[in-house]
Amino acid sequence: MTQKLLFILLIPFGLFAQKFSHADSLRGTLSPARACFDVLHYDLHVAVNPAEKSISGTNSIRFITTQQTKEIQLDLFANLIVDEIRWANKKVNYRRDGNAIFIQAAKLIPAKQVQTVWVKYHGNPRPAVKPPWDGGFSWTKDPKGNPWVTVSCEGLGASVWWPCKDHPSDEPASMDIHIEGPKGLVSVSNGNLVEKISKASTDEYHWRVSYPINLYNVSINMAEYAHWSKTMKQLNGKNLDLDYYVLKENESIAKKHFEQSEEMLRIFEKYFGPYPFPRDGYALVETDYWGMEHQSAVAYGNHYKNNKFGFDFIIIHESAHEWFGNSISCSDHADLWIHEALGTYAEAIYVEEKFGKAKAQEYLNGQKRNIRYAFPIAGPYQVNYQHPDSDMYFKGTWMFHTLRNIIQDDALWFKTMREFCLAFYHKNTNTQEVVEYWSKHLNKPIKDLMLNYLYQVKNPNLQYSILQTGNSWTMRYRWSNLSDAISFPLTLKSGEKIKPNSVWQEIQLDHAPELDEESYLFDKELLK
Incomplete structure (x- = not known):
């Protein structure tokens, strides 16, 4: 770590809007009880009761110890009740500290041991206030009065509704998600549908994710959905499965509106490399909130509206996160700008490819007007920092636009962009690594300028x-x-x-x- 970057990372928290609590530290810090293990797999079962706005479930967490330990920390919001915890199939003791659960093993566990902890829980999860920005569970009705249940939890944390190691640095290599709800409702989650199990009064849908996944991307979408599938030929010649889930009354308009997703995927493949989750496919799922980048099940709620440029920016922006945020993921909340700046800049690349450079500049000028200059783009480390501002989107995209014009070599610029996506494919990263990569591969002294944009509120x-x-x-x-x-x-x-x-x-x-x-x-x- 360079001295300059170290100095920046030690900037006093007073420069940031959020006041940090003990709970924020428990959530944001890789304490010994978290650093001692890496999650390999989650097997999550959740039963959803829309009438009571409640959930109940279990999660089996398979992990490997990275050092010897007798205690691990999991996370689950305090309003949800833990019924039982088992370690290696034996009931064990635990203690609560707010939203954190500290679980004691029956004996000291050596390093490099694969272990399984099983948690049973239930309760009424936090209702969403203003999803997706202030999220939780959304308990709404479709136009016919049928239950419509969705989840959004970026920033808030996946532990708002299921027990997990809720830190962005630790993504499971794979995951199974079982959602049970009232009979007749379709439950959509991430990855591929393995099976549907019909019971007396409920239907259970078993989904499987075969890639690493950000925990805030794990989703529940439950409604009377219409569903159709397509296959798209990718630029690399391979087929990609496309799935769409919308309210039944919107099926006709959605089939026409969602056609733009195929062109968008090809454009992004051209500039960012192949779609990052080919085995799990790509899906758009209608939600009762604006949108979210839920991996391989992108949430869409923009009411089938195109902007003045003739495209639906929610489809474009949220799908860009499949590359920036879902494949390339930050390892600390402080670095969420990596997701949002590049996801927003991808919109401008899409516009340039589809409509030309002049239209792309017009689009960028519109984004520039949204920069507020209130807080730094990058945040403080090891706390549950929830970015209070939109500048990581719009100032972030203009940082990349500026760098491109400093370089004045589009062939090198887009080569670096594509190679960056491939180099960090399915990896967690941070500000230091990203800045170092771009500086090295563009072969220009841009590192200090990038850090200035990221950590200073005002422009040069x-x-x-x-x-x-x-x-x-x-x-x-x-x-x-x-x-x-x-x-x-x-x-x-x-x-x-x-x-x-x-x-x-x-x-x-x-x-x-x-x-x-x-x-x-x-x-x-x-x-x-």
């Missing part, structure tokens, strides 16, 4: 003055808030290149200078 500020004498113009310029260690060259609209630093420089021109504010993210200050 260009102070400048213009003096005209007859047909000659003199522009003086400097960065007022960047150290000379940060390289941020600019190209004027007329093509002249300048390399501002903290010292005043000047350039002589035979025309009035114009700064290019569509290619770079910076503030300007004209001095008289």
Whole structure:
């Protein structure tokens, strides 16, 4: 770790909006009781009772110890009741500390041992307040009055509804998800449907995920869904299964509207590499909230609306997360910008490929107007940091747009983008690794500039003055808030290149200078 990055990671938490509690530390820190094991597989069974807005279930957690231990920490919100916990099929003791459960083994477990802990629980899970931003369980009705149950828990945490090691660094290699609900309701989750088991008054759907999965991506979608399937030929020549689940009354409009998902997948494959979860397929599932990137079961709730550019940005943005967020995943809540900045930048790449560079710039200009400059893009480590602001989306995408224009080599830029996706395929990563990768492969001194965008609230500020004498113009310029260690060259609209630093420089021109504010993210200050 470089000294500069270490300094940035130690920035006082006072710069961030959230006040951190003991519960946040328990959730966000890899304490000894969490660091001592890695999860291999979850086998989750959940019965959903819409009438009582309750759930009951079990989770079998298979893990391997990374060091000797006699205690592990799992997470489950305190309002849910633990009925019993077994370790190696023997009932064991545990203690609660808010949303954390500390489970004691019957004996000291050596390192490199595969173990299984089984948890039985029940209760009324937290209802969603404003999903997906303030999530939980959504207990709503479809237009015909039938139950419609969905879950959204990014930031809030999967432990809002099921027991798990709720830290982004530990994704299971695979997962089985069993959802039981009232007869007649279709229960959709991640991965592939293994079987449907019909019982006297309920139906149980067994889904299997065959890849690593972010825990906040694990989903329940329960409704009277219509379902259809298609097969798409990928750019690599292989077939990809596509599945769609929508309310029955929306089937006709959805079949037409969702056609854009195939073109989108091909565009993303071109720039980011093959679809990351081919065995599990791709699915869109209608939800009663706007959308979420639930892996291989993308939540869609934008009411079949296209924007002024002629596409549904929820389909595009949430599906982009299959690459950025689901395949490439952050290892700490502080690094969620990796998901959102790149997922949002993918929208601009989609627009450029489909409509051309001018339309993409128009799209980016619209995103730029949403930057608020209230909080840093990146957050503090080892706490349950929930980003309070949208700048990791829009300032983040403009950071990448700026880097592309500094590089001025689109072939290298998109080669690096694609190779980045392949290098971090199905991996957890962090700010340091991502910044180092882009800096190395673009072969430009961009690392310090990236860190400035990520950890400073304000943009680089260009102070400048213009003096005209007859047909000659003199522009003086400097960065007022960047150290000379940060390289941020600019190209004027007329093509002249300048390399501002903290010292005043000047350039002589035979025309009035114009700064290019569509290619770079910076503030300007004209001095008289």
